[in-house]
Structure formats: C-alpha cells, structure tokens
Amino acid sequence: xxxxxxxxxxxxxxxxxYAVVCLECxxxxxxxxAVKESLEKTNKTIMELSxxxxxxxxxxxxxxxxxxxxxxxxxxxxxxxxxxSKQVVEIEHHSKIIHSPLTTIENYGGGSARCMLAExxxxxxx
Numbered sequence: 001x002x003x004x005x006x007x008x009x010x011x012x013x014x015x016x017x018y019a020v021v022c023l024e025c026x027x028x029x030x031x032x033x034a035v036k037e038s039l040e041k042t043n044k045t046i047m048e049l050s051x052x053x054x055x056x057x058x059x060x061x062x063x064x065x066x067x068x069x070x071x072x073x074x075x076x077x078x079x080x081x082x083x084x085s086k087q088v089v090e091i092e093h094h095s096k097i098i099h100s101p102l103t104t105i106e107n108y109g110g111g112s113a114r115c116m117l118a119e120x121x122x123x124x125x126x
Contacts, residue, residue: 009114011054015063016071017094018045022054047090056082057102057112062119063095071095076102076112 005011011022019039026032039046049058061075073095080099083091091097099113106112 005054009060011049011059013059013061013063013073013114014039014044015073015095016044018047018091020047020049020059020061020091022049022051022059024048024051025054045090045094047087049087053079053082057106058082060112060114062114062117064117072098074098074113074117076100076106078102078106079112 005025011025013020019042021035021039023032023036026035036046053059056078057076058079061073061079064072064074066072071094073091075097077099078101080088080097088097102112102116105116109115
C-alpha cells in the first residue's frame, strides 16, 4: 500500500551540519535525483532513512540550539528506537539526541515531535 507524504517534515529534517531524509519516499526518479543533488550541494552530511523508519516518525525531527550554540536533535522515542546504531552515532557526531514518548500524539494526532515545535529566527534586541 502506497501512502502519500503529506508534508516535507515527515520525510526530511535539515539541520545545520546534516540532513536526514527518506529519498525512497520520492517515487519520481528525476525528482529524487534533484533532491539528493540539492542536498549534496549544501555539503551537509546526508543520512538516509527507510520507509519503515518514516512510519515510526523518524523524519519528524527538529534541530534546536541552546544559548551556548550546542546542537540538539529532538524526536519521539518511537523515532529514536527505529534508528540503527550507526545512524544514532552519526547524528550524535553533530547533535545530542533528545527523545520523549509521544505515543498519544503519534497515534491520534497524526504527527510527532517536529509538528509540536515552532522555530524562532529573530535577532535579539539590545
């Protein structure tokens, strides 16, 4: 059964130094190639996810930084447990992973960690 991807944040997380993506979700070979080449041009580390990992909300992650510019990748525990040990090591090379059980939101709300967070890109006024 083919399930449509309803939003990019379901299958793609772009962080400062890396991107986590499920290229397999992009069924058109030309579009898949274009997305992969576009990500490669950023010189970010590219980590690929499987369709099974997407089903566990692994694409629904968000990078955040604290006031010391330390990087954190926020995800659900379901997403975290779907990652391979190699993927965890690769992510932890760049970011500390923060995960929490979001079972109710994932089971009944249709989203996960990224869907619950908003980014603020304002400069600090002094």
